[in-house]
Amino acid sequence: MIDKDFIRNITSKDIILSKHIIKNLIISTNTEQFQTLANNSDFIFPFLKERIIEDFVKLVNEENLDAIFEFAKIYSSDFEEIIIKSWLKFANESLTDRILDTFKNGTKEQKTYCALYFSHIKDTLALEYLNKEAFSSYKPLKINCAQTLSVFEDKKTLNKMLELVLNSKDEFETLEAFEFISAYGGENSIKFIARNISKNPFASTIIAALLDYNSFDSIKKALNSDEIVKIFNILIDSYPEDTSLDTIEFYQVYDYIKFIQDIKTQYAYNVLSLTKIKFEEFLNNESYLFDLDKNSKELLTKIVSHLQSLSFSYIKLDKELDEAKNTPYRFDCALSIIKEFNLADSSNKLVELINTNSLKPSYIAKSVSVLSQLNMADSVNELVIEQIQDSNIKALIESYLKK
Numbered sequence: 001m002i003d004k005d006f007i008r009n010i011t012s013k014d015i016i017l018s019k020h021i022i023k024n025l026i027i028s029t030n031t032e033q034f035q036t037l038a039n040n041s042d043f044i045f046p047f048l049k050e051r052i053i054e055d056f057v058k059l060v061n062e063e064n065l066d067a068i069f070e071f072a073k074i075y076s077s078d079f080e081e082i083i084i085k086s087w088l089k090f091a092n093e094s095l096t097d098r099i100l101d102t103f104k105n106g107t108k109e110q111k112t113y114c115a116l117y118f119s120h121i122k123d124t125l126a127l128e129y130l131n132k133e134a135f136s137s138y139k140p141l142k143i144n145c146a147q148t149l150s151v152f153e154d155k156k157t158l159n160k161m162l163e164l165v166l167n168s169k170d171e172f173e174t175l176e177a178f179e180f181i182s183a184y185g186g187e188n189s190i191k192f193i194a195r196n197i198s199k200n201p202f203a204s205t206i207i208a209a210l211l212d213y214n215s216f217d218s219i220k221k222a223l224n225s226d227e228i229v230k231i232f233n234i235l236i237d238s239y240p241e242d243t244s245l246d247t248i249e250f251y252q253v254y255d256y257i258k259f260i261q262d263i264k265t266q267y268a269y270n271v272l273s274l275t276k277i278k279f280e281e282f283l284n285n286e287s288y289l290f291d292l293d294k295n296s297k298e299l300l301t302k303i304v305s306h307l308q309s310l311s312f313s314y315i316k317l318d319k320e321l322d323e324a325k326n327t328p329y330r331f332d333c334a335l336s337i338i339k340e341f342n343l344a345d346s347s348n349k350l351v352e353l354i355n356t357n358s359l360k361p362s363y364i365a366k367s368v369s370v371l372s373q374l375n376m377a378d379s380v381n382e383l384v385i386e387q388i389q390d391s392n393i394k395a396l397i398e399s400y401l402k403k
Contacts, residue, residue, distance in 0.1 A: 003036050010037065011048045015055075022052065023059050029067040031074060038076035053081045060086040065095075069102065075109035075140055083113045088120055096123055103129045108138040115144035119151045131157045134180060142176070146183035147213070158184050165196055175202045182209040190214055190222035194231060198328040204238035207231060208247075216252040216259075225263045226330075232256045233271045233329050236278060240288060246296050254303050261310055266320035269312040270333045276307035277340065314341070318349040325353060326360045339370045347376050355381040361393045365400070372400040 010021045025033050041049065060068060068086045087099060103114035103126060111133055118126040126148075134145040134157040149157060157180070164177040178200070181189045193210055197203050210219070210231070220228065235253075239245060248254075257275065260268050282288040283304050289297060317334060324330040338346050350367050353359050359367060364384070371377045377400060385401070388394045 003033060006033050006036055007040050007044075010052060011044055015051075018051070019055050019059065022055050026056070026059055026064050026067050029064075029070050031070055034071045035074050038074055038079060041076060041078035044078075049078055053079065053085070056082045057085045057089060060089065062090055065090060069098075069110070072102075072110045072113045073107050075112050077140065080113065080116065084116055084120070087113075087117055091121055096121055100125055100129075103133075108136065108141055111136075112138070112141040112144050115141060115148050119144075119148040122152060124152075127152060127154055130154070139179070142180060143183045143213075146180045147185070150184045150186065158189070162192060165192075171201055174200060175205060178202075178206040179209045182206070183213045185214055185218070187218075187222040190219055191227075194223050194227040197234070198230075203234050204242040207234045207238065208243055211235065211247075211251045216255045220259065225265070226267060228256070229260055229263065229265070229268050229271055230329055232260060232275075233267075233333055236271065236275050237329070239278065240282070245282060245288060245300070246292055248296060248303070249299050254299065254306070257303065257306065266314070266316040267324065267330055267333065269314070270317075270320070270337045272307065272310065273312045274333065274336055274340070276304070276310075279304050279307065314343060314346070317343065317346045321346065321349050321353060325358055326363055331363060332366065335366055335370050339373060342374060344374070344376075347371060347374055348379075351376065351379045355379075355384055357384050357387070361388045361390055364388070365393050365397050368397050368400045377401050 006021065010018055010025075012018045012021075024030075037052075044052075065086065068083055072083050087095065099114050099117055100123065102110050103118075106114065111129075114126075115130060115133065118130065130145045130149050130152070131154070133141050134149065136142050136145070145157075149155075161177040161180045161184075165174050165181070168174050168177070178193060178197070181193060190210070193206065197206055200206060219231065223231070235243065235251065235256075257272065260272060279300065283300055289300075292300070314337060317337065320334050321331070324334055334346075335350075337343065338350065347370075350371060354364055354367055368377055368380055371380065380401065382401070385394060385397050388397070
């Protein structure tokens with residue numbers, strides 16, 4: 001049950017009242033109220049969260065520090081600093097030993113805070129537990145271990161995660177490995193993700209993790225132009241089904257657009273053109289907007305206006321089809337452009353690629369689907385289709401040809 005009076009009082013404009021509530025919370029070690037605070041964090045303005053954290057830490061002293069260990073049994077990413085800053089306020093050898101013991105024997109929530117504490121207090125005795133808990137199924141713990149191991153520059157678990165991605169056939173296992181690598185960060189990790197993501201069915205989730213823990217500047221520094229376009233391509237494809245529109249500011253979508261517009265490759269033009277079409281739809285459809293906050297709506301409007309000011313050329317689309325054939329995302333992007341703008345000339349190029357058996361069966365299927373929608377499927381050489389071994393793909397193609 002939500003304690004409305006508690007939330008109202010701790011966020012009150014009356015700072016004296018708010019501090020009084022926090023002080024009583026600490027003195028009484030009221031874990032139910034701390035849970036209430038954590039549960040309602042999404043409804044508290046950021047500036048109020050900052051004030052609560054600041055006042056909380058100020059009111060913690062050595063006598064009531066035990067309360068912090070109890071509150072640490074409740075994990076809240078928004079109020080993580082309450083625990084960490086309180087511990088850091090009194091950090092010494094004795095307290096660090098206690099936190100080490102908690103890291104070993106505590107709850108998964110307590111361990112999550114402990115992992116982050118050791119990103120500030122670099123005690124090498126913590127490495128054993130950091131490497132062990134990096135494989136935890138509890139995501140916040142795994143992520144904090146990854147980020148702290150990165151601070152230590154300890155690559156033991158990172159190397160294991162890289163091997164998992166390359167060798168494991170378990171898609172969920174590789175997803176968790178990708179998430180760890182994203183959180184660990186660094187140029188080599190970013191490059192590894194960009195160059196190994198294409199075959200994973202959870203690409204949109206992996207890109208979200210990459211952008212959660214790595215800034216646009218970090219990614220720009222690590223990757224070449226085509227890789228940056230691909231990262232952005234996957235992100236845009238994920239809106240709005242897999243990725244919420246309210247991430248456009250945090251994921252620095254506008255910065256990516258301004259960077260990509262200067263690349264001037266056909267792939268870059270294709271991605272930006274499809275971004276424009278998709279974002280215009282978002283802006284003109286209230287069903288996409290009703291959950292967005294004011295800042296996100298204003299940014300979306302700004303992005304659409306900017307995209308509408310740009311000119312996109314498709315004169316090199318045939319060359320793009322040749323160079324990108326069988327390349328995930330890039331070839332799909334070219335297909336979408338042909339379909340969206342009914343580009344007959346490039347459709348002829350697509351027919352040529354199919355009839356010369358230049359495409360993998362899965363891309364023949366995608367290409368025939370596009371040609372079918374443009375009433376050009378009758379140009380496909382059915383002898384090429386007959387050579388396809390996969391019965392499911394062949395049946396799918398034949399269904400397109402009959403339309």
